[in-house]
Amino acid sequence: MSSTPSLNPHVSTDCVIFGFSQETLRLLLIRRNIPNRLTEVNDVLYALPGDLVKDDENLDTSANRVLAELTGLKGIYLTQFQTFGDPLRIAKSKDRAWLESVRQDPDARVITVAYMALIDSQKVNLQPGSFSEETVWVPIHEVPELAFDHNEIYEQALSALKERVQMQPIGFELLPEKFTMGQLQSLYETILERDLDKRNFRRKMINSGVISPLTEKQIGVSNKPARYYVYNREFAQSNPSSIFNLRMDGSFTLFN
Amino acid sequence: MSSTPSLNPHVSTDCVIFGFSQETLRLLLIRRNIPNRLTEVNDVLYALPGDLVKDDENLDTSANRVLAELTGLKGIYLTQFQTFGDPLRIAKSKDRAWLESVRQDPDARVITVAYMALIDSQKVNLQPGSFSEETVWVPIHEVPELAFDHNEIYEQALSALKERVQMQPIGFELLPEKFTMGQLQSLYETILERDLDKRNFRRKMINSGVISPLTEKQIGVSNKPARYYVYNREFAQSNPSSIFNLRMDGSFTLFN
DNA sequence: TCAGTAAGTGTCAAATACACACTTAATAAA
């Protein structure tokens, strides 16, 4: 029996890119203006950045490439979290322009490997040239209707983030190198969607050993200047089980 | 530009199927005897059960189909955990026979979505007719060299199991409906690779509410007969955050 | 100098973890 390559699905990677600015968790989306012949107004459609996986490329490489083309950044936190492969996930799309741009039969099947990226949004210089589309940071509570099944992918990514941030010290990836305790707490409160006690939070963070205080403090703020801290990435990675748990056995507790 | 379907990769699902019997965590593998023209003896090569994803099938369906064809079981615990897509993962394989059996060019790319299944191995009636290959339960510390990159996939599955068993009450999926506290503890000790204190373990399990005692006890054992317990699946699923943590806030601790 | 703002700090009571050893109920062997 001969092979039947024409039935093989396309495979892509999509990146759910989180950033944190102005006390808000944000999602990086690409926007396209799609001519609508009926209204003669451009429809705006948002999507997660992504691309087909190239022949000689492995999955992580592909996702990193998408991220680098979009943001200019390399070596940032990027982790695969789920693969989506419903046979109809693409055919449902309204975005025929995109389908053409990636040279696909509109009814072709596309299986996508979804990645979650956490970046310090200050570092991002959006690359207008590389992706022809515009890119925008959208607050996570204002995410519009997205192309394909991207809303579902985003929602799963957010759940995954919420879970992982409680087990691993990944929140720091969303902050600048130097950050204040207030920023850190605000980040955790945003992701976990609940208030945390300031004193208990500080105690836990300091005792965990994953951050170190600097002598440097804020300047120019109209209140008591906050001390800056840095994340001890090496320490955290070499003590994976004792991050937020001070117990001897690999257990942990969250902040109250 | 026209589409280039011939370059699309194949997509498969592979199942890492765990069972627990005789105090040992085991892996279900399929075995094939491959004629070796040089030695005139059959080579034996093991692999994870898997298959190409069919055109009209979504990923979960595909994995469930593989599992059902192999074990005759439906509705069992099965969860996607990672997708593997190195361009060379298949070309590395020694198992040309398999490549032919799935009608593939030996150098074709296959991206595989890996699933982890937990089953009560007592329930399994291995279906000799469905998969032409033999199936075997192999203790996890005696897993041989596997086809393709299946050793890597298995190792990642084991890590994922170890992590998840600490966060969710999934260990029960590996036990019969009725089980003793000793079996349960032994299961956890095996997965976590450390000893647990009997009294503290019992207390935590009982207090968590995820298991209920029966009046029924063991018969025919040459020691004090153990009480049987059942897993409250409904309870556990409706109280997802309070499984092993008796705290008020969604945190948990493991057994010491 | 006063008002406003966010940073920074300590303690106590309640909950949980963790360590630890003997008795019980069955079978098997003597």
Next chain:
DNA sequence: TTTATTAAGTGTGTATTTGACACTTACTGA
């Protein structure tokens, strides 16, 4: 029938961690 063997089953005390709670400090801008 007695004895040995095996795994089940049970409770307490100490140490650690959590979680609740309010005032002072340092700075800017008016």
